[in-house]
Amino acid sequence: MISWPCTLKLDGDDELIYLGSEQDFISECRELLLCDDDYVIDSFGNSYVIELTSGKLELIKTKRILVANEVTNLIRAHEFKKASLCLTKIHFLTVSDAIKSLTY
Template sequence: MVTWPCLLKLEGDAELIFIASYTALLDECEALILSQNDCIIDSVGKSYYLRTSKGRTVELEPQKRFYTLEKITELIQKHEFSKAQMCIMKIQFPTIESAVSALQ
């Protein structure tokens, strides 16, 4: 079961997108062409592939991969570096949930 909020991680892109809920995910996915390796990372580090189906639904397929706080912090550092707006060395978080929420 997904623990919201989540981060949307698009394959081959350092940008991360904050996703507050399943409804927000549906809204975001309407504007995207999804790759088979795009995923969301939830607030406890679980990851899910995004599978589109007919209509306005996105199925979440659990991955075996679990993201640690260190890995999520690294992804957020890369995200911020790509925007060139913040010193990435200052980016640290006490929990996965606080890391995910930082992009809100």
Template structure:
């Protein structure tokens, strides 16, 4: 388990199926400044490592969690995300790796 995320990653907010594609640490920092996070929000990196978000001294920290996501679990998150948008046939969404699942959410991918 790595102590720093392998980018790109996805941000999964608690109670919301929509995912945010995060390309880099700097993009995460830009996004984090405008958001209110809960204890259940998580960042999932390209290797499936889960990081919880923690606020310390007005800065959002990424804290490694013991949860490790596999390709099936990340594919399910992407399916739920796409279901919200109702633009893609869900039965066709499956990815052999976590990295490919996350990459599918990159802007302008379609």
């Protein structure tokens, strides 16, 4: 079962999109052109591909589990794009903490 909040990682883009709930996921994805390599990371590091089945968006769990360091690196790239934080100060002990930092 997916653990909210999550983040949406779009293929080819360093920007991460914070998803606080399933409703946020549905709202965000309605506005986007998704590709096969986009994925969602939940608060435990589980990754999910996005599939459109019978007009409904579904999250399908993959075998890939990201650790805190991997999610931290994604957030560093995200923040570098915004040029608003010192990247060396970005560090998280858990995936959940990393994802929650995107709300700020």
